[in-house]
Amino acid sequence: MTTAPLIVWFRQDLRIADNPALQAAAKTGRPLLPVYIFDDVATPPMGGASRWWLHGSLQSLEAGLGKLGLTLILRRGNPMRQLDRLIAQTSATGVFWNRRYEPTAIASENSIRAHLNRRGIEAESFNSALLFEPWELKTKTGGPFRVFTPFWKAAIRHSPQAPSAARIKPHPFRHRIASDDLAAWHLRPRTPDWAEGLRETWQPGEAGARARWRSFMDRTIRAYHTKRDLPGIAGTSRLSPHLHFGEISPRQLWASCAMAEPSAGIASFQRELIWREFCYHLLYHFPKMPHAPLRPEYASFPWKVDRKILRAWQQGGTGYPIVDAGMRELWRTGWMHNRVRMIVASFLVKHLLQPWQAGAAWFWDTLVDADKANNSANWQWVAGCGMDAAPYFRVFNPILQGRKFDADGAYVRRWVPELAALPDQYIHAPWEAPRATLHFAKVRLNKTYPARIVDHEAGRKRALAAFKTFKAAPKTKHHKKRSPAHP
DNA sequence: TGAAATGTTGGGGCG
DNA sequence: ACGCCCCAACATTTC
Numbered sequence: 001m002t003t004a005p006l007i008v009w010f011r012q013d014l015r016i017a018d019n020p021a022l023q024a025a026a027k028t029g030r031p032l033l034p035v036y037i038f039d040d041v042a043t044p045p046m047g048g049a050s051r052w053w054l055h056g057s058l059q060s061l062e063a064g065l066g067k068l069g070l071t072l073i074l075r076r077g078n079p080m081r082q083l084d085r086l087i088a089q090t091s092a093t094g095v096f097w098n099r100r101y102e103p104t105a106i107a108s109e110n111s112i113r114a115h116l117n118r119r120g121i122e123a124e125s126f127n128s129a130l131l132f133e134p135w136e137l138k139t140k141t142g143g144p145f146r147v148f149t150p151f152w153k154a155a156i157r158h159s160p161q162a163p164s165a166a167r168i169k170p171h172p173f174r175h176r177i178a179s180d181d182l183a184a185w186h187l188r189p190r191t192p193d194w195a196e197g198l199r200e201t202w203q204p205g206e207a208g209a210r211a212r213w214r215s216f217m218d219r220t221i222r223a224y225h226t227k228r229d230l231p232g233i234a235g236t237s238r239l240s241p242h243l244h245f246g247e248i249s250p251r252q253l254w255a256s257c258a259m260a261e262p263s264a265g266i267a268s269f270q271r272e273l274i275w276r277e278f279c280y281h282l283l284y285h286f287p288k289m290p291h292a293p294l295r296p297e298y299a300s301f302p303w304k305v306d307r308k309i310l311r312a313w314q315q316g317g318t319g320y321p322i323v324d325a326g327m328r329e330l331w332r333t334g335w336m337h338n339r340v341r342m343i344v345a346s347f348l349v350k351h352l353l354q355p356w357q358a359g360a361a362w363f364w365d366t367l368v369d370a371d372k373a374n375n376s377a378n379w380q381w382v383a384g385c386g387m388d389a390a391p392y393f394r395v396f397n398p399i400l401q402g403r404k405f406d407a408d409g410a411y412v413r414r415w416v417p418e419l420a421a422l423p424d425q426y427i428h429a430p431w432e433a434p435r436a437t438l439h440f441a442k443v444r445l446n447k448t449y450p451a452r453i454v455d456h457e458a459g460r461k462r463a464l465a466a467f468k469t470f471k472a473a474p475k476t477k478h479h480k481k482r483s484p485a486h487p
Numbered sequence: 488t489g490a491a492a493t494g495t496t497g498g499g500g501c502g
Numbered sequence: 503a504c505g506c507c508c509c510a511a512c513a514t515t516t517c
Contacts, residue, residue: 339488381488394490502504
């Protein structure tokens with residue numbers, strides 16, 4: 001007699017180690033049926049770079065499960081319908097999964113849970129993605145945090161749960177049901193194949209995540225607090241896509257930080273992990289965050305929507321070397337250094353007056369670590385409309401930022417090779433170079449490299465003026481003279 | 488997790 | 503010796 005299986009529904013937890021749903025399912029002793037459902041009707045659809053990553057990550061998961069004697073079933077379409085089909089095909093009596101936290105995913109999981117419960121099917125979900133549940137940390141008054149520092153303090157007061165190192169020995173469910181063919185999902189680009197830079201940069205999957213983590217812990221983290229700001233060197237962890245797809249868990253990262261010899265580098269990295277938590281916290285409590293500014297007055301911001309301008313930014317043709325380098329790194333590798341993300345985002349939103357949503361959409365499509373919580377929270381932060389955002393007048397000067405964080409121009413030279421022969425002095429402002437210097441470096445402005453799309457000083461003034469006008473508007477509307485205090 | 492403008496201070500040159 | 507100016511180096515404020 002065969003026992004009915006338990007479905008382990010993989011979501012954004014594409015790993016074996018420290019996987020709560022998988023471990024809990026294995027512990028029941030029931031035969032397991034691991035499943036991944038590609039929700040190809042999701043809105044917005046998964047971006048191109050993320051799809052490329054997902055392919056590799058699923059291959060890696062298949063291999064990992066294979067070592068446990070399990071075979072991953074792939075399905076695509078509406079998750080509830082696909083789960084129903086599988087239950088019908090296998091007489092499964094339960095579904096275990098690790099939760100997602102995007103508003104649409106929460107709604108979908110809730111209705112799936114209710115549906116399964118109605119059918120008498122066990123439905124149990126777990127937290128695999130966060131150090132803290134988004135509802136776990138509260139202010140003194142019981143509300144959500146809106147400012148990072150108090151959130152950070154609350155986070156370190158509650159130490160995160162330790163990862164589970166349990167080794168599992170699951171029983172596979174013997175079956176003859178069909179799985180989709182991963183290749184037939186066409187997650188990888190073909191015509192044209194733009195993924196060459198991605199392939200040479202990344203190793204999606206749990207093994208790749210582990211390797212990256214190990215080398216980061218062994219070498220890079222020591223100087224993380226200073227070198228993480230220098231895009232020309234490999235001073236960051238580059239774990240963001242691995243974290244996004246759940247190939248490594250924040251608990252694993254936190255625990256090995258806690259075990260290591262304390263250092264400024266480690267503390268700084270832990271702070272970044274808490275920033276990630278904070279983004280999820282915000283998304284959970286402010287589910288409109290991906291679309292609408294968290295400061296409602298920003299809804300009337302006078303953006304100057306312009307497709308051509310947006311296009312120039314996307315293609316790395318703004319004429320500002322640090323901005324163009326970042327946008328080209330993104331296009332080529334599916335990733336951009338964090339410091340440069342702030343610079344290009346500030347440039348788009350302030351110098352170019354394009355809506356932050358347009359920038360977020362481009363990042364969504366091109367980043368391998370595209371993540372609803374992080375992406376929208378950080379765009380709102382840069383645009384000044386987030387909860388704990390940078391003040392609107394904080395306009396990054398792309399020339400100074402370049403000189404400060406890419407002093408030797410290594411980053412610009414790598415991604416904007418047409419400027420490579422310029423001396424350091426001019427690498428972040430080629431228009432300042434004497435004719436002879438440009439000639440010698442084989443740079444012809446507006447020919448081999450674009451002219452500036454907007455003058456920095458003029459762009460800065462225009463941004464400040466725009467912010468001022470829209471900020472003034474609601475103020476006059478709601479302004480009330482306070483009546484004298486005496487009765 | 489800014490930048491620019493403006494203010495302050497203190498040392499050195501010089502009449 | 504002294505006041506005066508200049509200006510770099512910080513510090514503060516304003517956008």
